[in-house]
Amino acid sequence: MANYIIRRLLLVPVLLIGVTLIIFGMLQLLGPVERSALYVTDFPKNEKQIEGVIKKYGLDDPFFVQYWRWLTGVKDPLTGEREGGILFGDFGYSRTASQDVIDIIKTRFPNTLDLALWTIFPMISVGIWLGVKAAVNQNKFIDQIARVYSIVGTSLPVFVFGLLLLMLLYANNQWFLPGKMSDWVSRLIYSGEFKQYTHLLSVDALLNLRFDIFWDAMRHMIMPIITLSYINWATFLRVTRSSMLETLRMDYVTTARSKGLEERDVINKHARPNAMLPVVTMMGSSIVGLLGGVVITETVFNYPGIGKAAADAASQLDAVTILGLAIFTGLILIISNLVVDVLYAFIDPRVRLS
Amino acid sequence: MTNRLLDVKGLETHFNTPEGIVHAVNGVSFTLDEGETLGIVGESGCGKSVTMLSCLRLVPMPPGKIVAGQANYKDRDLLAISEDEIRKVRGAHIGMIFQDPMTSLNPVMTIGKQLTEPLILHLGLTEKQARNRSIELLGIVGIPRASDRLKDYPHQYSGGMRQRVMIAMALACMPDILIADEPTTALDVTIQAQIVELVIQLREELGMSIVWITHDLGVVASIANRVAVMYAGFIIEEAPVKKLYAGPSHPYTVGLLNSLPQIQVQEKKRLYSINGMPPTLYKIPHACPFAPRCPWVIERCWSENPLLFPIGDSHKVACWVDIKTGRER
Ligand SMILES: Nc1ncnc2c1ncn2[C@@H]1O[C@H](COP(=O)(O)OP(=O)(O)O)[C@@H](O)[C@H]1O
Ligand SMILES: [Mg+2]
Numbered sequence: 151m152a153n154y155i156i157r158r159l160l161l162v163p164v165l166l167i168g169v170t171l172i173i174f175g176m177l178q179l180l181g182p183v184e185r186s187a188l189y190v191t192d193f194p195k196n197e198k199q200i201e202g203v204i205k206k207y208g209l210d211d212p213f214f215v216q217y218w219r220w221l222t223g224v225k226d227p228l229t230g231e232r233e234g235g236i237l238f239g240d241f242g243y244s245r246t247a248s249q250d251v252i253d254i255i256k257t258r259f260p261n262t263l264d265l266a267l268w269t270i271f272p273m274i275s276v277g278i279w280l281g282v283k284a285a286v287n288q289n290k291f292i293d294q295i296a297r298v299y300s301i302v303g304t305s306l307p308v309f310v311f312g313l314l315l316l317m318l319l320y321a322n323n324q325w326f327l328p329g330k331m332s333d334w335v336s337r338l339i340y341s342g343e344f345k346q347y348t349h350l351l352s353v354d355a356l357l358n359l360r361f362d363i364f365w366d367a368m369r370h371m372i373m374p375i376i377t378l379s380y381i382n383w384a385t386f387l388r389v390t391r392s393s394m395l396e397t398l399r400m401d402y403v404t405t406a407r408s409k410g411l412e413e414r415d416v417i418n419k420h421a422r423p424n425a426m427l428p429v430v431t432m433m434g435s436s437i438v439g440l441l442g443g444v445v446i447t448e449t450v451f452n453y454p455g456i457g458k459a460a461a462d463a464a465s466q467l468d469a470v471t472i473l474g475l476a477i478f479t480g481l482i483l484i485i486s487n488l489v490v491d492v493l494y495a496f497i498d499p500r501v502r503l504s
Numbered sequence: 505m506t507n508r509l510l511d512v513k514g515l516e517t518h519f520n521t522p523e524g525i526v527h528a529v530n531g532v533s534f535t536l537d538e539g540e541t542l543g544i545v546g547e548s549g550c551g552k553s554v555t556m557l558s559c560l561r562l563v564p565m566p567p568g569k570i571v572a573g574q575a576n577y578k579d580r581d582l583l584a585i586s587e588d589e590i591r592k593v594r595g596a597h598i599g600m601i602f603q604d605p606m607t608s609l610n611p612v613m614t615i616g617k618q619l620t621e622p623l624i625l626h627l628g629l630t631e632k633q634a635r636n637r638s639i640e641l642l643g644i645v646g647i648p649r650a651s652d653r654l655k656d657y658p659h660q661y662s663g664g665m666r667q668r669v670m671i672a673m674a675l676a677c678m679p680d681i682l683i684a685d686e687p688t689t690a691l692d693v694t695i696q697a698q699i700v701e702l703v704i705q706l707r708e709e710l711g712m713s714i715v716w717i718t719h720d721l722g723v724v725a726s727i728a729n730r731v732a733v734m735y736a737g738f739i740i741e742e743a744p745v746k747k748l749y750a751g752p753s754h755p756y757t758v759g760l761l762n763s764l765p766q767i768q769v770q771e772k773k774r775l776y777s778i779n780g781m782p783p784t785l786y787k788i789p790h791a792c793p794f795a796p797r798c799p800w801v802i803e804r805c806w807s808e809n810p811l812l813f814p815i816g817d818s819h820k821v822a823c824w825v826d827i828k829t830g831r832e833r
Contacts, residue, residue: 398564401602402607405610410594411591423612498611
């Protein structure tokens, strides 16, 4: 097991290089002149200035020189201070948000995490539970319902569903609200009276024993949580169901029955653990999706997470910010994959002991 | 008189498939006495597995359905008792091993856990007792260093070793009957012989009855007392093993015996391999299902399906033709 984890860990730097190369390479598809626009603020742009920028930032240097500079930054020859360099956590400065990209991540990511936290658990448990139920009762009523739901769930777009929720739960009666928190909560946070242990609002509220704030956080998160759960349930349900159906046909399930086990034990102890293998793989990509920012959902509900930040940056052509957020998402992807691999090995001895 | 353990009567099992209803088992009757080994022989797809799975109600339902028959184990009809009752029969009184040892053990559960399950369930042993008993059982089926190997997973065992584990598991609770569904088919020839040897040895020590399913008449000769030959969901010949080899009376049995490489055909009689494929029955046939492939076929075979009837002491056959004379019986 340790061996396996170490091998996976050694892969991480390789993956990092790959991710950064791809993301940086995509930006290089633009020519030096086009990229210089990121630095030139005057309008109309004059040719001299553009040339100057290209020279100053070395935008026409060979690809790997630029890539290296982007990774490690540039040292000022006089002060010795480093500028830029994503390896050192400098993701650049976002003009549209008027702050460092890393600060955008620092303020926005906890919100995305807060949302993900309350979505992941119900998403996984209910989705899997429904999938197993449907498979065990194949072609019966609950299975038919589940199948209809999994089709509707995967085909009804998030923005339609989200708008429906907004209409029903917000526009008509304001039971639940878009945004992140009410004004009185944000004033309280600014005043410094509210201790932010984790920067996840709902968790901090519980830690401060401020249930009024917790309720306020939930009122703002319920609609995105429902939206995210509803799509992800459909996916989990579908994958669990088909994996479970396949597993139930396996010989070892018949063996388990032939030993006289109760059907409940046959399903819970023999079939389900095997059926979970593809589900765990999918769980990884779902979690990456949730953590990397759910752009549409956060935008529909005006929820200030990473996804909303990316959407804002994209709509204002803020390439530096998008690049930084893309790298961050890539990092999450790599870490989640690592976790999934370890989890997978934990469930499947054939992986663990090979 | 010996004790009758299993008495199956008129068993019929169907499968509901998109192509129609598959008549997999069509009124099969047989018996199994204490200490006896019955061989069930036939080409693949003829309903051997479904017959025995039906007796324990292990056919997947749906698509499967047992539509008629009885399977009396001692004095209880296994097809009529409650789900709870039959669970107490499975594994405790009737054990079963399967064709492919690579797939019949749970890949994510240790051998030890799988082996102790029936012991804890049926015999009420504690974890520790069950563990000790498992070590004994693995030793009995010839797995070296048994106590170290309990925590291993199936993929760490070879195919032959896995089948030994399956045997240990099926016999863990000392059942009266062992159903072995082509347990050697997926194994190398040398390993096959070892497994047959092991089962014979265990039968001597434990005295259980065996139903040995195979498509290989050669294997059955070395282990069975009596043989039932199946074709298209029917038993078409049944006889003590010596009688069957000395005087096969159904054209299909003759074909099966002739296709055995090691058996020399003494007389210069027709040597043939069976042409064509066994049918999948979507309807109950009004002709003998073997007729299209039968070299002895006569008029009557096309209009009436022969039932199994006795032609001698404990020898039954389902054929209109006396193949010695080539004429209708
Ligand atoms: N789960 C199933 N669904 C549909 N048909 C089945 C199923 N299991 C078995 N059958 C059909 O039943 C017939 C007998 O199968 P089986 O008893 O497995 O044959 P064998 O003699 O090789 O053991 C075959 O025609 C097969 O197609
Ligand atoms: Mg079979």
